[in-house]
Amino acid sequence: MHLVTGLIGLIALIGLIVVRVPIAYSMIVVGGIGIAYLNGTDILMAQLKDLAWAQFSVYDLSVVPLFVLMGNIATRAGLSNDLFRAANAWLGRFRGGVAMAAIAACAGFGSVCGSSLATASTMGQVALPELRRYRYSGSLATGTLAAGGVLGILIPPSVVLVVYAVIVEANIVTMFMAAFLPGMLAVILFLLTIAVYVRVRPDAGPRGAVVDRDELISATMNMVPVLTIFGLVIGGIYFGFFNPTPAAAIGVFLVILYGLAKRVLKLKDFRYALLETAKTSGMIYLILLGAELLKIFMSRGGVPQAAAEMMVNSGLPPLAILGLLLVALIILGCLMDSLSMILLAIPFFWPVIADLDFGMNPEDVKIWFGILALIVVELGLITPPVGMNVFIISTLDPNTPMSETFKGVAPFFFAELLRVVLLVAFPAITLWLPRFLSG
């Protein structure tokens, strides 16, 4: 009975999404009508008096618009150019090196930007012309950047991770610590993927220019400010100098200083950064509101409890259930963006996971599952049919058909699957750093 309610709600939701109703409004409509249907219109109308206000004023979520702003200012401040120039000075000389440099620069940019799409589009604009100049195949060039964009979210700060922490009541700082080593692992696996790719297809990724010593030093020096900002913001969070919200504020401040010092930030750049932040943050918070309404509907219908009970009573081993849930997230990734997915699925999936015995303490499971979920929802960005990163890179490079980009991104997809397997098999990769740093 409860599960039927949930199923009807889910079908209605998918129906609205398919006919292009924005995901936030689809959630709002299904959640609102569901509450009214189950418990009456009066309750819904009373709750709407301050639900949005409450949802928008959650302190822990205040880091989201701040990190979005930081990323947008970084985009306008020319930070991406410096990163790529330095990475390319070191790596460009190797076979596939320009693509490797793009990955490294994506990782660097991801360390100041909380969004995957912003990382993909910013680094795409910087690196695509270079990749084309060295005659990289369209498939490898665009695939690399679409995959590299994912690092924007896998390396802290990360908007999706903040939202996950708020839902399961985990500590945001602990989640940021936990994401770090898996993020580094992603960078290593992506670099290896390119190395293998160009070994199989040498003409896809020729060697770039060998730079002289002076250029190597000057390019490296240029990268120092970015590393300093990352060190202060994320290091400051890790080592407890400040909470995430003040850290993000400091980050915004430093990126502005960087842009002003470089004389690239003009008034119009601020205007642009603020308006982009308005678009992204407004969209995110509207989805948060929709997800809250949907959660209320499902709770009133008894759905999460029923779903958790069914899973736990299914008799499947914990790892099989974990696998099923992760696969479900990958499939959902075809439909919606990562944030909507986390908001939609985690309230149902977390109670199931929390009830299973993985031989770890519950707090560790919370962290470990969060990182796994983060990775698989991000996979949705590079898988067909809806791969937002692939779409973005395609608009930047009209000469490469989208099908080629999807082909180019496939090896990275398998690298990510390998990473999921590694993280499942060795929880310590995720759990070691938070343990070490919280002493």
Add this chain to the structure above:
Amino acid sequence: EEQIKFKLHHFLGPKAPAHSQMLVPWAERIEKASNGRVKIEIYPSMSLGGKPPQLPRQVRDGIVDLAWFVNGYAAGLFPRTEVFELPGVHQGNAAATNLAMNELYKDHLAAEFKGLKPMFLHVHGGMALQMADKEVRTPADLEGLKMRIPSRTGGWVLEELGANPVKTSVPDLPLALSKKVVDGALIPFEIIPALKIQEQTQYQIEGPNGKRLGTLTFQVAMNQAKWDSLPADIQQIFTDNSGPEWLKEVGQVWDNAEKGGLAVAVKAGNKHVQLTEAEWAALEQKASPAVDRWAEEISSKGVDGKALYDLAVATVSKYMK
């Protein structure tokens, strides 16, 4: 006859003692006494939406039938009831404070409960000082330290004691302590086991005979219209199971939780500090402007704050015997 259903909403998880040792037994007793005519479904973890400060509004508006909440989370909604949070009122015996609140409710507190029908008001074990690495015995020891505030009035107390009040959510407290974002917290011992506070602190500090620097007040409230719609015998069942006997039991649950929490800390090698009468008096004396601050603020609502404070102190003392 049709079963009457209630949705009881609250902000803690289903594993919290408040859920399993207070709310669940209360609901079960009422269901049993009604021979199944009443059904109370409990929704933990804010699963029916919103943030904890909104719970009183949710009850008033009938979004939920019942809710359990901290009165002070929505600052300003229950200014009179706030008197029981002030230093010098709660004496480290939760049952006594519960009974005092019950006694003063009708004549002195009820005005601020419009639209709500409180089932019962209660407090937790009270605010102790739990410090990372500083033994606090005098106000001077607190000077300049960053302390986690439990509530508005708790913030005032800390200010008067010379500390810098810092806001940290309860789940974030262990990390805040380990990272020195705060040097300590004004919080009951009861939370020690759930958050492993014993690992991040060395000192558990309270007054003589378990005296505390104030407490938090809570209530379980029913929507007034829902209450009015109930048959008299069902109303009676709610009243009977929420009266003085129950208040004593609730007091026992919270005070036991204090003992349990403290035992965990002591077992881990932490120092349990019980201040002397003289030390305690000095601390309360230094904190007392917080009481004046409250009294002055509430005078704007036409309440004689000083008189209400004295009455609260006297009534709690009466039940201590």
Add this chain to the structure above:
Amino acid sequence: MVTNTQSWTRAYALVHRLCEIWALAGGVLLLAVVLVNAYSITADILFGIPLTGDFELTEMGIAIAIFSFLPYCQITGSNVSADIFTMRAGRLALALMGLLAGLLALAFSLILLWRMSAGLQDYITYEEVTAIFSIPIWIGFIPALVSLCLLVAASLMTAIDCMKTRRRA
């Protein structure tokens, strides 16, 4: 007909402009939140005295800013949707889907405007204040209601825009 189209274009441009200005105002508020936090943490690190109550200023500032972003999101079509299933749909079908989305947004913004006005009343009657500075919460509802008025206008514009497209199709 020509004047009709012209006045429509002008109305649309006006709403777009207003949404943009309002969003920029919200953006400036966001920068103010940045300053408050940066000041607080700097004072904390240098002198050990953080700005008490920075968190409640942050909560209110962010909430007000987010409300101010919603109309701009609507008028610029920034709310994500999945268009993969309908990439080959005809223009009429696309216009109808756009109309549906626009009307849902319009209905939502009207209901929320109505309900949050009641919420304002409620927060004045049962006044709740912030813990440190004792700022009444209802103050934040006022700019939020202005944002919702703009959201109504923006949703109306996006819905009408789809109908115009349909007529042209």
